[in-house]
Amino acid sequence: MTTPVISVNGLRCRYGDFEAVRGIDFDVHSGELFALLGTNGAGKTTTLETIEGHRAPTAGAVRVFGQDPRRDRSVRRRTGIMLQEGGFAGDLTVLETARLGAALTSRKSDVDESLAAVGLAARRATRVKQLSGGERRRLDLALALLGDPDLLFLDEPTTGMDPESRRATWEMVRARLARGTTVLLTTHYLEEAERLAHRLAIMHQGRIAVSGRLVDVLASQQARISFDPGDLVELPPLAGTATWTGTRVEVRTPALQRDLHALLSWADGRLDLAGLRAHQASLEDIFQSVRQEVAVP
Numbered sequence: 001m002t003t004p005v006i007s008v009n010g011l012r013c014r015y016g017d018f019e020a021v022r023g024i025d026f027d028v029h030s031g032e033l034f035a036l037l038g039t040n041g042a043g044k045t046t047t048l049e050t051i052e053g054h055r056a057p058t059a060g061a062v063r064v065f066g067q068d069p070r071r072d073r074s075v076r077r078r079t080g081i082m083l084q085e086g087g088f089a090g091d092l093t094v095l096e097t098a099r100l101g102a103a104l105t106s107r108k109s110d111v112d113e114s115l116a117a118v119g120l121a122a123r124r125a126t127r128v129k130q131l132s133g134g135e136r137r138r139l140d141l142a143l144a145l146l147g148d149p150d151l152l153f154l155d156e157p158t159t160g161m162d163p164e165s166r167r168a169t170w171e172m173v174r175a176r177l178a179r180g181t182t183v184l185l186t187t188h189y190l191e192e193a194e195r196l197a198h199r200l201a202i203m204h205q206g207r208i209a210v211s212g213r214l215v216d217v218l219a220s221q222q223a224r225i226s227f228d229p230g231d232l233v234e235l236p237p238l239a240g241t242a243t244w245t246g247t248r249v250e251v252r253t254p255a256l257q258r259d260l261h262a263l264l265s266w267a268d269g270r271l272d273l274a275g276l277r278a279h280q281a282s283l284e285d286i287f288q289s290v291r292q293e294v295a296v297p
């Protein structure tokens with residue numbers, strides 16, 4: 001088995017008396033996109049900063065390309081980082097900012113290619129302070145792409161972007177993955193993770209609550225069927241469990257197709273299942289379950 005690009009073992013991080021990260025483990029393999037998700041204050045940024053080499057673990061170990069990111073400078077040369085706040089000088093133009101970024105990275109960089117990749121080529125002469133929030137995020141991304149890094153850290157990459165820019169960013173990330181780049185993504189947009197991630201971990205209160213391949217994580221949760229019951233008082237036998245909440249019936253089931261078929265056959269010619277909805281579990285459903293979990297001290 002090849003060495004993971006990122007490996008996190010028993011990581012713990014403390015701020016004074018408060019332990020923000022409480023013993024987490026995960027690996028990120030070459031060419032995959034791993035999404036690190038979590039509730040507010042779960043410890044994602046702390047974890048990311050440790051992997052980037054900006055913070056020392058209190059306990060445990062982090063390796064990037066098999067090296068300690070705090071000690072080995074070769075790690076930095078192979079890594080592109082898109083931070084949550086780029087901290088640009090507002091009076092510089094887009095092109096000047098990208099050139100400055102290129103001068104600061106030790107990788108051979110093509111500034112024009114990076115600006116074109118994020119759709120900012122036509123804004124080269126615009127001052128950074130005149131960019132919209134979404135355009136600034138794209139400039140952040142262009143800087144992370146300079147020199148075609150082997151590993152990309154994307155921290156909330158599409159915050160403030162309109163839907164079209166967001167889709168364009170996803171396409172660009174997919175293109176990088178197709179070229180073999182490894183990506184560690186943090187995002188609060190669950191749809192973004194559902195569209196891009198191969199594997200993921202959901203953090204809650206310093207621990208990993210759920211992790212695995214996206215398809216497996218989604219399949220591990222119960223699907224939902226819901227409808228407006230009208231005058232209905234009983235249901236046919238189902239594999240799932242039904243709850244009646246005001247004007248809706250919600251069935252949570254491990255057998256979506258079977259229960260949907262049972263309901264439709266039973267209702268056929270008898271009644272109209274108004275507002276019928278059926279869907280596999282989404283990351284949003286899984287998040288809700290994680291949030292409701294009682295904190296372990």
Ligand SMILES: Nc1ncnc2c1ncn2[C@@H]1O[C@H](COP(=O)(O)OP(=O)(O)OP(=O)(O)O)[C@@H](O)[C@H]1O
Nearest residue numbers: 015016018020038039040041042043044045046047
């Ligand atoms: N410098 C600090 N000093 C003390 N506590 C901190 C510090 N930085 C973060 N924390 C706390 O550590 C916990 C984890 O913070 P972190 O920023 O890593 O979480 P996060 O998952 O990135 O959160 P969010 O999604 O809200 O940005 C939070 O409770 C936060 O208040």
